[in-house]
Amino acid sequence: MNDSQNQQALDAQLDSLIQPFKAVASPLQEFLSDLYIKYKPLTEGKVADYIPELAKVDPDLFAISVVTVDGKVIEVGDIDQLFTIQSASKPFVHGLTLEDCGRDFVLSRVGVEPTGEAFNAIVLDESSGRPYNPMVNAGAIATAGLVKGDDPTAKLNRVMEMFRNYCGRDLYVDMSVYTSERSTGHRNRAIAHLMLNFGMVDQNLDDMLDLYFKQCSVMVNCHDLGVMAATLANNGRNPMTNARALDSQYIKDVLSVMYTCGMYDYSGEWSYRVGLPAKSGVGGGIVAVVPKLLGIGVFSPRLDSRGNSVRGVKVCEELSSHFGFHSFDLHDDHSKFLSSLTRTRST
Ligand code: GLN
Numbered sequence: 001m002n003d004s005q006n007q008q009a010l011d012a013q014l015d016s017l018i019q020p021f022k023a024v025a026s027p028l029q030e031f032l033s034d035l036y037i038k039y040k041p042l043t044e045g046k047v048a049d050y051i052p053e054l055a056k057v058d059p060d061l062f063a064i065s066v067v068t069v070d071g072k073v074i075e076v077g078d079i080d081q082l083f084t085i086q087s088a089s090k091p092f093v094h095g096l097t098l099e100d101c102g103r104d105f106v107l108s109r110v111g112v113e114p115t116g117e118a119f120n121a122i123v124l125d126e127s128s129g130r131p132y133n134p135m136v137n138a139g140a141i142a143t144a145g146l147v148k149g150d151d152p153t154a155k156l157n158r159v160m161e162m163f164r165n166y167c168g169r170d171l172y173v174d175m176s177v178y179t180s181e182r183s184t185g186h187r188n189r190a191i192a193h194l195m196l197n198f199g200m201v202d203q204n205l206d207d208m209l210d211l212y213f214k215q216c217s218v219m220v221n222c223h224d225l226g227v228m229a230a231t232l233a234n235n236g237r238n239p240m241t242n243a244r245a246l247d248s249q250y251i252k253d254v255l256s257v258m259y260t261c262g263m264y265d266y267s268g269e270w271s272y273r274v275g276l277p278a279k280s281g282v283g284g285g286i287v288a289v290v291p292k293l294l295g296i297g298v299f300s301p302r303l304d305s306r307g308n309s310v311r312g313v314k315v316c317e318e319l320s321s322h323f324g325f326h327s328f329d330l331h332d333d334h335s336k337f338l339s340s341l342t343r344t345r346s347t
Contacts, residue, residue, distance in 0.1 A: 007041055028340040031322065032064050032076040035315050045302030045310035048282040053180035057083060057284070057301045064315055065226030065297040069234040072341055075223060082219045083299060084177050086281030087119065087140070087307075089163075089215045091254050091262065092228065094134040095236075096162045097146040098250040106146060109200055110139045112257050119264045119282075119307055120187050122194060129198030131191075135261040135279060138191045144215060145201045145208035152207045159215055165245035166228040168238050171218050178217035185213060220285065222299040229287040229295025232277075255289060259327070266306045266313075274316050275326030286312035290325045293334055 025033070040062055049055035063077035097106050111125055115132040124131055124138060131138035149155030156173075163171045192209055195201045201208060220228075228245075231238045232255060236246035246254065258277035263270040270278065276296075278288035284301030286309055296319060300311035319325060323340070324332030 010041070026074065026341055028066065028074050028337070029076070031319075031340065032066065032074060035064060035318055036062065036076045039300075039311045039314055042311055042314070043302065045304050047284075047301045048303055048307070051177070051180050051184055051282070053174075053177045054084070054283065059302050061284075061299065061301060062311060063222035063297075063299045065222045066294055066319075067223075067226040067230035067239065067297075068294045068341070069230060069239050069292060071239040073223070073226070074341070075226070077222070078299070079222050081299065082221050083285060083301070084174060084216060084281070084283040085218045085220045085225075085285060086216045086283040087135070087137075088220075088225065088279045088281035088283075088285045088287050089218060090135050090140045090143070091232075091258050091279050091287075092162060092166060092245075093140065093147065093159060093215055094143050094257065095246040095250055095254045096159065097143050098253055099247050100148040101146050103250070103253060106134075106143070109146060110134050110142050112260070114261045114267050116265050116268075120191075122187065122191050124194060124198060124200070129195075129200055131195065131200065133257055133261040135257060136264065137188055138195065141188060141192050141208060141212045142195055142201050144212040145204075147211060152210060155207075155211055156214055159211065160218075162245065163218060165238060165243045166231050167220070167224045168227060168241040168243065169224075171220060171224070173214045173217050174219050175217075178213050181213040181217060182210070185209065188212065216281075222285070222297045225285050225287045225297025225299065226295050227297075229289045229297055231295065232287075232289045233291055233293060233295050235292075255291065258289070263308055263313075264306050266304075266308055270313070274313075274320045275328055276316065276320060277327075278316065280308040280312065282307050284309045284312065286316060288316050291327075293325075293337065 061078045063079045065075045111130045134143045147155045192205045235248045255277040262279040276288045280286045286298045288296040298312040300309045323337040
């Protein structure tokens with residue numbers, strides 16, 4: 001068989017697996033299954049390998065999760081597969097520091113301006129000395145330095161408790177990814193030293209970097225990302241457990257920074273095309289939030305040149321345009337999405 005015959009055989013195989021359950025699926029479930037089939041063959045992009053441990057992931061893994069603010073879960077693919085959260089942790093830790101230190105103090109240490117630069121750029125705002133925003137490495141490292149706690153263990157425990165509230169289950173730090181991050185994280189160390197030079201962070205760089213490396217090395221699955229996004233969409237309360245993960249007064253801070261800065265130097269085009277607050281990570285995860293309606297988690301490890309999941313971006317673009325999720329699509333009243341949850345096919 002040639003490549004295209006192989007592909008057809010694969011598509012037919014996938015379709016036959018999905019058909020029986022399509023008969024009773026909601027239109028949204030069908031839509032996700034169709035997206036899965038459409039993008040499964042897409043092998044564009046490259047798995048991150050600058051952190052050696054990340055290069056070991058199976059590049060073909062693919063999952064999509066949609067979780068509504070009233071707790072409905074619609075998913076497809078390798079939904080239980082664990083992977084590291086990486087930069088998708090950044091908005092959640094940002095939220096924690098807003099609770100810990102207040103909006104004004106956090107803003108005095110980390111800006112809210114998009115950089116237009118790579119996520120790991122060694123660059124600070126010249127006039128203020130602050131890192132540009134909490135979604136790039138510089139800002140996220142400074143943000144990790146603001147987490148309250150008597151000692152490093154207490155700080156990590158607070159981060160893990162915060163994740164538990166968002167996910168509804170206990171997560172853990174993958175020690176081999178963490179060790180890999182720590183032993184190769186020279187750029188991040190350089191960024192931390194530059195911030196120390198500008199007086200933007202405290203002396204204890206090692207503890208701050210250590211917490212940052214650990215928060216990036218937390219293992220999640222795609223379902224977790226869906227629930228975490230849905231918690232933000234639900235004003236900070238986990239729709240499955242009802243636990244409060246973030247004080248509702250800070251939701252707008254977290255979402256607006258995700259909106260303008262969450263997809264690195266693709267953030268402008270992302271906001272224009274998809275129109276949703278989101279955050280990606282080099283582990284291949286993306287969280288996207290449709291405020292007051294739902295959360296989206298996508299996992300697919302192959303990344304584009306900016307470090308965003310190739311399939312993840314496509315899936316979010318399609319979901320947003322099909323259901324009119326763009327924040328400024330003022331025609332949309334979400335009726336198409338809401339009816340897609342409940343109708344069932346008769347065939
Ligand atoms: N741990 C990674 C780093 O610091 C996170 C980067 C990312 O996901 N974009 O480089």
